[in-house]
Amino acid sequence: MKQSKLTTGKTNxxxxxxxxxxxKSTILSYIQDNFNAMVIYSDQVANDIKKKGYPAYDELVALLGPEVLGEEGEIDKGKMAEAIFKDKTLLDKVNNVLHPAVNTFIINIIDSERAKGELDFVIVEAALLIENGYKDIVDELWYVYADEDIRRQRLKASRGYSDEKIDGILSKQLSDAEFREHCDFVIDNSRSEEEAYKQIDNKLGEWKKKWQV
Known part of the structure; x- marks a missing residue:
């Protein structure tokens, strides 16, 4: 295991x-509830920056046309998905708008929280942290691992996914070896939640003790 780069006295x-x-959601909820931490969900940021008044809104409307707007003038997710479905070339163009905008938004939050210095941790969650270069932005990258059989069981139980749909999703994601190569810390979430929580407590124990005093 690599030596931790987290330090006391600053926002990590x-x-x-x-x-x-x-x-990941279970792990993130536990950290937010038990440590002096903020969690930034990249999917939520991606939804927010598509709203009127945010930079991505104007770019997406210019790219996709006013047909994607709903009655209130906001971008309608269904209409946006339909436009992309009709023209596959739009997907990359939309991602080229959204990904940089999401990154900029998140970096601005990080800079603001570091300047305030009130939090011990700002946690950034995203499926594409490695692919989008967050290794150079965060102090540490953590990988939440669960073996494939467990993941399949969870997806079938919680989302009703078929094996075919799961196969398609897994084929587009990084392998376990690739995640481990790029990450500083691994949480094994294959068993009980309590076992996963112990791993977090051991990693961040000094902060947990501090905030329990």
Whole structure:
């Protein structure tokens, strides 16, 4: 295991990633509830920056046309998906608008929280943290791991996914070896939640003790 780069006395930035069904949401909820931390969900940021008044809004409307707007003038997710479905070349163009905008938005939050210095941790969650270069932005990258059989069981139980749909999703994600190569810390979330929580407590124990005093 690499030596931790987290330090006391400052706001540490941790990126948390992992494959679908690994249980990232459970891990993130535990950290937010038990440590002096903020969690930034990249999917939520991607939704927010498509709203009127944000830079990505104007770019997306210019790219996709006013047909994607709903009655209130906001971008309608269904209409946007339909436009992309009709013209496959638009997907890359939309991603080229959204990904940089999401990154900029998140970096601005990180800079603001570091300047305030009130939090021990800012946690950034995204499926594509590694691919989008967050290694250079965060202090540590964490990988939430669960073995494939467990992930499949979870996805079938919680989302009703078929094996075919799961196969398609997994084929587009990084392998376990690739996640481990790029990440500083691995949380094994294959078993009980309590076992996963112990791993977090051991990693961040000094902060947990501080905030329990």
């Amino acid at each position: 930035i941790i990126g948390i990633t992992g494959g679908v069904g690994a249980g």
